[in-house]
Amino acid sequence: MKRDLQVAGDEAALMEAAAATFVTAAQAAIAARGRFVTALSGGSTPRALFTLLATERFARSVDWSRVHVCFVDERAVPPDAEASNYRMTRETLLDRVPIPSSQVHRVLSEQRPLVAAAAYEQTLRRLLDTPAGAPRLAPGARFDLVFLGMGSNGHTASFFPGLHAVRESERWVVAEFVAEVAMWRITLTPIVLNAASEVVFLVSGIDKAAMLHRVLEGPVEPDALPAQIVAPEDGRLRWMVDANAATLLEVR
Numbered sequence: 001m002k003r004d005l006q007v008a009g010d011e012a013a014l015m016e017a018a019a020a021t022f023v024t025a026a027q028a029a030i031a032a033r034g035r036f037v038t039a040l041s042g043g044s045t046p047r048a049l050f051t052l053l054a055t056e057r058f059a060r061s062v063d064w065s066r067v068h069v070c071f072v073d074e075r076a077v078p079p080d081a082e083a084s085n086y087r088m089t090r091e092t093l094l095d096r097v098p099i100p101s102s103q104v105h106r107v108l109s110e111q112r113p114l115v116a117a118a119a120y121e122q123t124l125r126r127l128l129d130t131p132a133g134a135p136r137l138a139p140g141a142r143f144d145l146v147f148l149g150m151g152s153n154g155h156t157a158s159f160f161p162g163l164h165a166v167r168e169s170e171r172w173v174v175a176e177f178v179a180e181v182a183m184w185r186i187t188l189t190p191i192v193l194n195a196a197s198e199v200v201f202l203v204s205g206i207d208k209a210a211m212l213h214r215v216l217e218g219p220v221e222p223d224a225l226p227a228q229i230v231a232p233e234d235g236r237l238r239w240m241v242d243a244n245a246a247t248l249l250e251v252r
Contacts, residue, residue, distance in 0.1 A: 005238075005239045006241070007241055007243060010243060010244075011045075015049050017240055018052075018202055019053050019058045021238075022053060022058075022062075030066045036066060037142075038068070038070065038143060038144060038145045039145075039188065040071060040072065041148055041149050042075075045202045046088075046149060046202065047092055049147070051093070054092060054093045064098045067099055069103065069104050071089070072193075073187035073188065074106075074185070074186045075109065076183060076186060077109055077183075084109065086107070105120075108120070113177075124192070128140075128142060134191060135191055137233060139197075142197055145198050146193055147200050148230065150208065152207055153180075154224065154228075155226050155227070156227040157193065160180055160181075163176055166190065166226045167223070169190075172191065174187060190230065194230065194232050197235045198236045201240065201241075203242075204245055205245055212245050213248040217250055
């Protein structure tokens with residue numbers, strides 16, 4: 001699997017590198033097009049990143065009035081629920097930086113999952129000026145930066161092994177019941193992620209080492225290893241990992 005791999009010494013160094021990546025991408029997009037559109041993921045690794053981004057050291061380097069925040073996926077729970085990706089992102093980052101509330105585009109996860117998925121697709125189509133059809137690769141019509149994580153089972157976003165979202169080729173957003181976690185999930189689809197200008201996987205911890213080795217150095221089997229479906233058409237794919245996660249990789 002083609003890769004652009006960056007290995008940090010530990011999780012703290014990984015978060016520093018990821019925060020610097022966010023700031024650099026935001027500054028470049030705003031300078032070029034007047035706005036920065038990003039899609040963020042939930043989970044423990046992003047939580048550490050968002051907390052760091054909200055510190056003055058990084059936050060002051062971003063013109064938050066020109067930032068639009070979207071969400072890679074969401075659980076089918078109300079926005080104030082403890083399990084909500086939106087709530088975690090709001091508490092760790094969005095409430096701590098001067099971003100206009102109108103530029104935070106959350107999934108309406110309190111609605112029925114299929115309804116919420118269809119509504120979020122329309123939100124993204126308006127934001128990216130693509131009323132119909134496939135995602136476009138034109139500047140301003142795609143995400144400038146997407147942060148993804150990877151589960152120890154090889155899932156990313158809400159693409160779980162053996163389910164359908166990983167193979168969706170028309171809809172931008174889908175809802176699917178994930179028996180593995182006994183919950184409906186709403187997720188962006190591969191066609192949207194693969195249209196992004198830059199996608200960054202953040203992977204931390206020894207518990208991810210075996211799966212990271214399989215995903216990066218094993219056979220390409222996206223139905224079993226959904227993270228492998230992410231391969232931007234005309235953009236950059238980076239894997240930013242810490243030394244523990246990289247333990248089993250043959251070539252670093």
